[in-house]
Amino acid sequence: MPRPVTVGLNGTPASLAAAAWGAREASIRHLPLRLVSAWEWQPYSHAPLSGTEMPEQWSRRLPEEAAAQLTHRFPDLDISTKQLTGPPPEMLCREAAEAELLAIGTAGLGALTGFLMGSVAMATVAHTHRPVVLVRPEGTPPPADDADLAQRVQEVERRDTGGPVVAGIDLGPTTDGVLRFAFEAAAVRSGDLRIVYSWNPPVGYVQGIGGDLRWRADIAAEGASMVRSLLEPWSKKYPGVPVSERAEIGSPARHLVEAGARASLVVIGRRTNRYWPREPRIGHVAHAVLHHSPAPVAVVPQD
Template identity: 40%
Template structure:
C-alpha cells in the first residue's frame, strides 16, 4: 500500500479542520496527502447547483482553496487534489482501500448534546478498509485553530496523550498496533483502558457485591490486560504506557480520559456485508461525544 493519507472535504469549517489535521499527520508519517471533494452526480440534491457546469466549478473552487491553504501551511508536503463523482460515503470508502488513513470532519452540536457525525462520516467509518479519524471544529476559524493547536502540540513536545480503549474479550492486535505506533510517532504517553461495568447478575444492582469480590474481578482483568499489552511494551520500549482496568462503563471512561488527550483510539469489528452503519456502542459513543479527534480502527 502506498503511504497516503486521504481527507474528504466539502467546504465546511469541519472539513477545513480535518484537512489541517490530516496534513500534519501526513507530515508526521512521511506520507503524501490526498484531498477529495466528492461531487454528487445528481445536482438536484443541491438546489444551489442547478447545472452540471456549476457543480464542477464549485467542486474545483472548494478543492483549489483547500489545497492552496495546505500548500501555504505545509510547503514540503506532497498534496494531490481530486474531485471524483458519486455518493460521498461510497467514494471515501473505496479510496480507503489504498490509503493508510482516512480523515473526515465531525460537526459540533452542543457541549452536552454531543456531535453530529453525519450521513457521510458514519457510513465511511462503518465500511472503511483503513482507520478513520474524525476531527471536529468548535466555531471560529477552524483552519487557524487546528493549525495553532498543532503548533502548540509541537512546542509542548507533543505532550498530549494518546488514549485507547480495548476489550480484552476480543482480539485487539490491530488496535494496539495503531495506538502504539501513534504514540511512538508523536512521542506521547499511551493510556490503555479497559472499562468494565459489572452486569446485574454479578450482584452490583440492586445489591452491591462485596467490595473484595469486585476488586478480585478487576484484578483478574487487569492481569489479562497486562499480559495482552506486554508484547507491544517489548516492541515499543520507548513508549510510556499506563494500562488500567477500571470498573466503569467503557464509553464514559474513555470520554472522561480523553478530555485532555491528543487522540482517542477505539476499535470496531470489520463488516462482512455492505449494509448499515453500525460500528458498535463504544465507537458510536466516542464518535458522538469525544471532544478530541477520534480514530476508529477496523479489526477482526
C-alpha cells in the same frame, strides 16, 4: 509507494479541521497527503453557491484551495488533490482503501452534546476497512468562506503537543488492530499512551455491599493483569512509548470520553463481519464515543 493520509472535504469548517489534522498527521508520519472532494449530480438540487459557480466546479475548487493554503505551512509535504464523482460515502470508502487512514470532519456541538454525526460520516465509518479519523473544530469556528487553515493547524499542534493517545480495548478481536494503531500514533507524536479497559458486570453478578466491593477489587486486579500481559509484546516493539493502563468497572464509553478529554487522539475498534459484509455495524461503545469525545477519534476496523 507509501499509502497517503487522505482527507475528505465538503467545504465546512469541520472538514477544514480534518484537513489541518490530516496535514499534520501526514507530516509526522512522513507520508503524502491527498485531499479529495466528492460531487454527486442531483436533479433539482440547490447548492449554497455564490454567483454562477456550478456545484461540480465548487467541488473541484475545495481541495485545490486547501492544498494551496497547507503548502505554505508544510512546504516539504507531498500534497495531491482529487475530485470524485459519485455518492460521497462510496467514493470516500474507495479512497480509504488505498490510504493509510482517512480523515473526515464532523460538526462539534460541545463536550456535553458531542458530535453532530452526519450520514456521510456514519456510512463511511461503518463500511470502510481502513482506519477512519473523525475530527471536529475546536471552539467556535469562523464561517467556512473565511476559515483560515493556519488557525486549524495551530489547534491540532497544540492538542498533539500536550495530550496523550488514549486507546480503548475490550480484549476481543479488535484489540490487535487498536493497539497497533495506538502505539504507532503515540510513537510518531513522541507522546504517552494510555490504555483504558472497562466493562459492566452482568446484573446480579454479586450480592451485598461488602461482597460487591470485594468482587470489584478482585475483578479490577484481574483485568489489570490481563491488560499488562497483552501490552507486554507491544511495549517491547515500541520501547520509547510510555504506557499506562486503567482497568475499571463501569461504562466503557464514559471512561473513554473522560480519559480522552485532553487527549491528542482517541483510538477505538470496530468489529467487521466477514460473513455478512453488507450488514456493517459500528457498535454501541464506538457510537457513543464518536458522539461525545472532544478529541479526534480513530475507528480501526478488524475482523
